[in-house]
Amino acid sequence: WKQYIDEFGPTSIAFFLGSGNNAELGGGAPEGSVMARLLNVRGASRVLPDRDIATPMSWTYMFGPGSAGNRASDVPNADHHVIWGGDTAVSDKQRTHFYLEARDAGSELVVIDIAYRTMASKADWFVPVHPATDGALALGVVREILEQSWEATDFLRDHTEAPFLIKEDGMFLRMSDLGVEPTTTTNAQGQEEKVDPCVVWDEEAGEAVAHSEAKKPAMGDVPEIAGHAVKTEMEMIREAVAPWTLEHTSEVTGVSADDIKHLAHLYTQEGNVQTDMKFGLNHYNNGIYSSKCVNTLLLVAGQMGKPGSGLYTGEPNFGEGNVQACLQLPSTTGEVPQGVGAIINWSDFFNVVSSGQKLGEPFPVKAFYASCTNIVSNQTEQNETIELMKALEFIVIQDMTMNDTSLYADILLPACHWFETEDLRVRYYGNPYLLWNQKAIEPLYESKPDFEIYKLLAEGMGYGDFFQFTADEYLNTCLSTPFGKENGITIDKVREKNYLRCDTEPAVAFEGGIFKTASKRAMFYREAPKPDYNMGQEVDLEKEKFSCYWEPAREADLGNPIREQFPFTICCEHMRTRTHTQWYDVDYMKEFEAQPVCRINPEDAAELGIEEGDEIRLYNDRGSVTLLAVLNAGQQRKSLHCPRSFLTREHIDGDLARTTFNDYNQACRNQSYFDCAVAIEKL
Numbered sequence: 001w002k003q004y005i006d007e008f009g010p011t012s013i014a015f016f017l018g019s020g021n022n023a024e025l026g027g028g029a030p031e032g033s034v035m036a037r038l039l040n041v042r043g044a045s046r047v048l049p050d051r052d053i054a055t056p057m058s059w060t061y062m063f064g065p066g067s068a069g070n071r072a073s074d075v076p077n078a079d080h081h082v083i084w085g086g087d088t089a090v091s092d093k094q095r096t097h098f099y100l101e102a103r104d105a106g107s108e109l110v111v112i113d114i115a116y117r118t119m120a121s122k123a124d125w126f127v128p129v130h131p132a133t134d135g136a137l138a139l140g141v142v143r144e145i146l147e148q149s150w151e152a153t154d155f156l157r158d159h160t161e162a163p164f165l166i167k168e169d170g171m172f173l174r175m176s177d178l179g180v181e182p183t184t185t186t187n188a189q190g191q192e193e194k195v196d197p198c199v200v201w202d203e204e205a206g207e208a209v210a211h212s213e214a215k216k217p218a219m220g221d222v223p224e225i226a227g228h229a230v231k232t233e234m235e236m237i238r239e240a241v242a243p244w245t246l247e248h249t250s251e252v253t254g255v256s257a258d259d260i261k262h263l264a265h266l267y268t269q270e271g272n273v274q275t276d277m278k279f280g281l282n283h284y285n286n287g288i289y290s291s292k293c294v295n296t297l298l299l300v301a302g303q304m305g306k307p308g309s310g311l312y313t314g315e316p317n318f319g320e321g322n323v324q325a326c327l328q329l330p331s332t333t334g335e336v337p338q339g340v341g342a343i344i345n346w347s348d349f350f351n352v353v354s355s356g357q358k359l360g361e362p363f364p365v366k367a368f369y370a371s372c373t374n375i376v377s378n379q380t381e382q383n384e385t386i387e388l389m390k391a392l393e394f395i396v397i398q399d400m401t402m403n404d405t406s407l408y409a410d411i412l413l414p415a416c417h418w419f420e421t422e423d424l425r426v427r428y429y430g431n432p433y434l435l436w437n438q439k440a441i442e443p444l445y446e447s448k449p450d451f452e453i454y455k456l457l458a459e460g461m462g463y464g465d466f467f468q469f470t471a472d473e474y475l476n477t478c479l480s481t482p483f484g485k486e487n488g489i490t491i492d493k494v495r496e497k498n499y500l501r502c503d504t505e506p507a508v509a510f511e512g513g514i515f516k517t518a519s520k521r522a523m524f525y526r527e528a529p530k531p532d533y534n535m536g537q538e539v540d541l542e543k544e545k546f547s548c549y550w551e552p553a554r555e556a557d558l559g560n561p562i563r564e565q566f567p568f569t570i571c572c573e574h575m576r577t578r579t580h581t582q583w584y585d586v587d588y589m590k591e592f593e594a595q596p597v598c599r600i601n602p603e604d605a606a607e608l609g610i611e612e613g614d615e616i617r618l619y620n621d622r623g624s625v626t627l628l629a630v631l632n633a634g635q636q637r638k639s640l641h642c643p644r645s646f647l648t649r650e651h652i653d654g655d656l657a658r659t660t661f662n663d664y665n666q667a668c669r670n671q672s673y674f675d676c677a678v679a680i681e682k683l
Contacts, residue, residue, distance in 0.1 A: 001461060004366045004394075010043035011341035012366045014349070017046070018373020020399075020582060023423035023437060024321065024478050025471055026415070026450030028372040030427045032326035032478055034454045034467075035371055040327045041458065041466045043341040045365065049379070050346045050533075052279055053670040054287035057532065059311070062295045062523050062547060063304075063509075064516025069313030070274065071432070071507045072098050077308030079271030080108045084294060085134055086278025089118040091574040094430045095314065099276075110266070112137070113280070114571060115599075115641055116634030127263070130254040131569050131639055132553035132675065134281050135290030137260070138297040139550060140249025143241040144264035145300055152268070152302025153219065159513030160299055160522040162234040163200045163217030165208075165225070170545065171527050173199040175210055178226050198519065199225070200232075211519065233524045237300065240548035254636070267301040272308030280571075283674040285554040285665050292547040299522050305513040314430040316505040318489075321426055321478035329477060331465035346379060346671070347664050348535045350388040359536050371398035371415070371450060376405045377581045377647060380671050381662035382655050383623050398453060401585055404647050415450045416443035423451070424475050424491065434479075434489075436498040524548070531667035539666045555661070555677035558638070566620050566677035568604075572644035572656055581645050596625070596651050599632040599641040600680075610682050615652060618642075618678040623658025625651055626683065644673070 004012045017028030017035055028035045039046055059068035075098045089096045100122060103109040111123040120126040129137055145151050156162040165173040174196045176182050182196035197210035200217035208225045219234045246257040267273050275298060281290045303309040330336050344352055352358050353365045376385050389408040397409035400417050419440040426434060451471060458467045475491040483504050494500045515522045529544035543549050555562055556569040577589040598616060610616060614629045627642060635641060648655040660676045
């Protein structure tokens, strides 16, 4: 490492911070973790995993930053619960009981999914939808709502940007267009910002005014203003959904016209509806568009900002902690960490390593360091990942098992198990607590706690002055957020019970229709969108402006010509007995899920001469995998489900990850695990 830094600079060493451990001292995932500090102190490159980005990004774009979901305490207030795009009973077990208890108490449980799976079997109403067409379904439902005049007009007028006016050039009509000089203000970061309010047409005043001054903003039919022809965002929504007739929506999605009408009625005429938008939508190349379309449905129906409505996305907890204090903590000599040297997106990592260039400029990457992760199994397009590992000169892997990634290490640093050390768990899903992880036994063999390994590496590299703190000192720095200070939260307080509830968010997100955007309203339109990554890609920004834009998935789309050669699409689903590939070495769990399988519709199987238990090969131009066939009538035609948490050596041949692609949506850095077409060969 020292040699590489001297010859090629600190960015020649790339760090990958994994999410296999979400604790502050040993994990990589928390932004203020000790591993993240080591990265910042050294000025190394950071390789982003780019997973699970699309759906949360859609919430940020339309609702503003931060938590977008209501809390579990609000679940009983809903008349209907819609689980959209996931099998909660398998992939989100800790939340399932809330839905089942609400169902048993009288609420309706609806599941919209691409297969009849465990959660669908518990539902009052199951709506099967073709893979990756959820956005089209949402647009069809919105059209039916508007056709029946069921839209929540008052909510749209008062709490969204539906009345905002768009000029013919695609820009907002602002007060400066009316001759009013912009003013300036200072934002929370101390930076000066221009203030030029968006304009609406006030029906009561009969004139154009700043949106915050209007008594009754018009939703359409606005006259020309100061020489500008304009239309409202609400009019744009009507235009965008016009093609999505019941017949067209049904043809694209496979959902019957009656079910589309039923969904429109449910979301607007049958009381409060709470929607759990799962990450099934997220895992396709069009995930950002489908997610925004579902968000649009919730807003048009007025199902946001009140008890029993909105999104239920899991319990917000203490969060990342005081990230900047952890990362910028000076050394004992007062030196400040230099920060991350460079960001490399996973999809670009192989190209950067093999070419020695990034965005056309010299950028040598010689060494790779990963902890708390299994990238060879868990990232897409495994064959490319393997070529990447072979192209790197020097690989250091820090892990507690000999997983697929550990096999490629030049140096393998044996980390002890979580139960062999102490730590504070600050980042996980569906749990509103800080949890103190007690040590059950001493570390076995030559293994050490990740925290200790990070500090030893820092000392060996000459950065020991930056790590002269105890575990408690670092954890108290992490806990020193405004919320933590206000509530006197320290690591000793957490240890009193080994847990501490942290109610950092209200029970109802955006209560009263107050969103976290600049206008305090939910947004449908962005006049100047930007991609969230830069690999020199071409971007059609028109696609990114409006929440009602939708396009088919790349390979999952039934209408794609590629489906003639590769007629099946794969959902690489979660397993009951593993968290991604963790617990592969717990033998008794294999009694429940012994080996990789492929669930296939019986009619598809019959056409191919496949019977239960046959060995079948799934393949495309990228790679292949051999699995055992399981006939399942809950599968749609031409749609397969395969557990994706097995290691390569557990497959008969190949690996499921070899069939997926490693390309991103043009503006969203997201791994598309499900957007994968294959053919089937019976062996």
